[in-house]
Amino acid sequence: MTTIRVQQHAFDPGAEINSFCARNPTSGGVATFIGQMRDFRGPTRAEGETVAAMTLEYYPGMAERQLDDLVKQARERWPLDDVLIVHRHGPLVPGDAIVLVAAATAHRSEAFAACEFLMDWLKTQAPFWKKEATSDGATWVEAQASDDARAAKWKK
Template identity: 60%
Template structure:
C-alpha cells in the first residue's frame, strides 16, 4: 500500500512501473488520473487550490484503501493526491489498483475514487474571473459513493 499527499507532480508511467515491478501474480492494473479542468459550472477556471489537514488526510486515505482491500483481492494499491495551487491540465490525483483479475482492479479503482471524493478531507478553492469560490459537495458524488454502502 502506498498513500501519498504531496505538492509535487507525479509521473504516471514511473508510478505504474514501481507498482508492478517484480509482481508477476498481477493480471491487471486499473488507473485513474484526475486533472484540473479549465471550466466548472459553465465558468472558466484559471487555477484550483487544494487544502487538507496533514496527518488526518493520509489517515483517512489509508482507511479508504483498507476498505478496498477488504472488499477485493488486491495485490497492491497506490493513491497519490496533490495539494496546493494547480492550473488547468495539472494532475490532481492518481489511483491505481492491481489484482490478478481485471474486475477486482476496475471495481476497486472506481470505489476508491468514489469514496475519496466524499470521505477524504480536501477542500478546493477555484479561481474564476469573478473571483475565488469554494467548491461545494456534489449530490452526484454522494450518490456515487452511496452505491458502495453495502
C-alpha cells in the first residue's frame, strides 16, 4: 500500500503515525520522519535571521506524480509493506509539520533506509518551493548543495 497526500490544511503527525501503525500490525519496523518549519534562516538560530512565516508553493499534479515515482524507486530497493507521505502547501508558521514520511517493513534497517532515501530524494526532486517571510520581506529559499550531495549518495 502507498498513500501520498499533498494538502493545505494542517495535519497531526502523531495521529497519522498511529493510524499507519494500526493498519500495518504485522510489520516489524516502522520508521518515520517529520519535517517542521524552523523559526530562523541560516546555519544556527544565533547567527540566523528570524523567520515569522512561510508559504509553500507547489506544482499540482507533478508533485503527486513525483512522490509516487520516488516511492516506486524505494520499493525497487527495499521490501516495503507500506509507505505514507504527507506534504503541506500554502501558508505555514514555525512549528508546523511540513512533511511526514513513514515506511513499514519487516525489519528496522530497511525502514530507516527507505525513510532517509525518500526524504533525500523528495528534497531534490519534488516540485515544492519555500518562500520565507522575515523582517526584510519575503524571499525564496535557495536550494542547498548539501541536499544534492545527500541525494547523490543513493545513486547506484
